[in-house]
Amino acid sequence: MNNTEYDVVIIGGGPGGLSAALYSARARLKTLVVEEKRKTGGQCLTTSELENYPGIIKDSGPALMDKFTEHAKHFGAEFIQGHAQSLTLSENGLQKTVQLKEGRELKAKSVIIATGTRPRVLGIPGEKEFAGRGVSYCATCDADFYTDLDVVVVGSGNTAVEESVFLTRYVNSLTMVVIHDEGHLDADRIAREQAYANEKITFLWNSTVTAIIGDELVEAVEVKNVKTGACSRLATNGVFMFVGTVPKPTGCCR
Numbered sequence: 001m002n003n004t005e006y007d008v009v010i011i012g013g014g015p016g017g018l019s020a021a022l023y024s025a026r027a028r029l030k031t032l033v034v035e036e037k038r039k040t041g042g043q044c045l046t047t048s049e050l051e052n053y054p055g056i057i058k059d060s061g062p063a064l065m066d067k068f069t070e071h072a073k074h075f076g077a078e079f080i081q082g083h084a085q086s087l088t089l090s091e092n093g094l095q096k097t098v099q100l101k102e103g104r105e106l107k108a109k110s111v112i113i114a115t116g117t118r119p120r121v122l123g124i125p126g127e128k129e130f131a132g133r134g135v136s137y138c139a140t141c142d143a144d145f146y147t148d149l150d151v152v153v154v155g156s157g158n159t160a161v162e163e164s165v166f167l168t169r170y171v172n173s174l175t176m177v178v179i180h181d182e183g184h185l186d187a188d189r190i191a192r193e194q195a196y197a198n199e200k201i202t203f204l205w206n207s208t209v210t211a212i213i214g215d216e217l218v219e220a221v222e223v224k225n226v227k228t229g230a231c232s233r234l235a236t237n238g239v240f241m242f243v244g245t246v247p248k249p250t251g252c253c254r
Contacts, residue, residue, distance in 0.1 A: 004104075004106060004107065005030075005107040006030045006108045006109075007024070007030045007031065007108065007110065008020075008024040008029050008108060008109070008111075009032050009034060009096070009098050009106050009108040009111050009112070010031065010034065010112045010114055011034050011084045011098070011111065011112070011114065011115060012034075012035065012042065012113065012115040012116055013035030013037075013041065013079065014042020014043060014044060014114060014116040015044050015065070015116075016114040016116060017035070017040075017112070017114035018033070018041075018071075020112050021072040021077040022068070022071050022072045022077070025072055025076045025077035026075040031076070031077045032106065032108075033072070033080075034080055034081075034084055034098070034100070034106070035079065035081055036081070036082065036083045037081070038081060039062075040068075040069045040079065041061065041062060041065030041068075042065075042116045043116060043117055043118075043245065044061040044062075044065050045061055045062050045065060045140075046061065046137075046138040046139075046141060047060070047140065048061070048139060048140045048162075048166040049162065050064055051190075061140070082101065082102050083100060084098050084100055084101075085099055086099040087099075095107060095108075096109070096110070096111045098111060115247075115248045115249070117245035117246060117247055117248050118246060119137035119138075119244075119245055119246075120241075120244040120246050121241070122154070122243060124210055124211055124212065125211040125212065126211050126212030126214070127212055127241070130214060130239075133214075133217050134214060134218025134238045134239060135241065136238060136240050136241070137241050139163035139164075139166050139167050139240060140163075140166070142238075142240075143169070143170045146167070146170055146171050146237060146238050149171055149237035150171065150174075150175075150236055151167060151171050151174050151175075151237060151238040151239070151240060152174075152177060152221055152236045152238070152239045153167070153175070153176045153177070153239075153240045153242060154177050154209050154240070154241050154243060155176075155241070155242035155244075156178045156179070156185040156186045156187065157185075157244070158187045158188060159242045160176065160187070160242035160243075161176075161185060161187035161194070161195045162187070162191050164195060164201055164240075165198055168201060171200065172200075173200055173202070174200055174202070175201075175203070175204060175234065176195070176202070176203050176204070177204045177209050177223060178204065178206075178207065179207065179226060180205065180206070182203075184205075204223060204234075206225055206226050206227045207223050207224065207225055208224055208226055209223055210223070210224045210231070212239055217237075218237065218238055218239055220233050220234060220235045220236060221234050221239055
């Protein structure tokens, strides 16, 4: 078994973990980032365009995360791919041991848990069943699959609106299902203006998706008007869910 001791072990390679790696490595601490996925960047990897990060007029999420990673590496941070499944402390609490699922043990003076977030799910009928078969949580990942097709987006925050605008590069039409009154989107003003000006985007106000329907693939959604209670069915080839995020647990701290 390969035992290696570090000053700092960081679990998670998203923006938070990479920022921590930069600061600890620059402080000349022996630093290791453990990232479960092949590529660092976390949720930011799913962002098609960034226009509001300080100092960055326009960039993509993956490109910005590459810069974060290279910056941390420049000061000596090390990176491995692995899944942390347990964390134990010595009797005096000064030494921490991170056990990876792959069998490796990491010794550290300090451990930073930066596992980030994951997409929030509504838990409605059909959402889990059609995940990957018409239900998506990442426009950047899946937009190309819906070229010239009709899709539904659930949500009205910045992510929902910005990703809707991105999807219109590919899809035939896009319907945003918005729980608020007409004209009320939770996104910032620039994002709202972009959505309203896009001819491919239409809006269903005062509405929520209550079920996702299909056979092998998604064929329709059931939509409920939250004011009248009336339900209707809307034909669609895909559903993109952008209703926020929740903290992502890690096996070492449950």
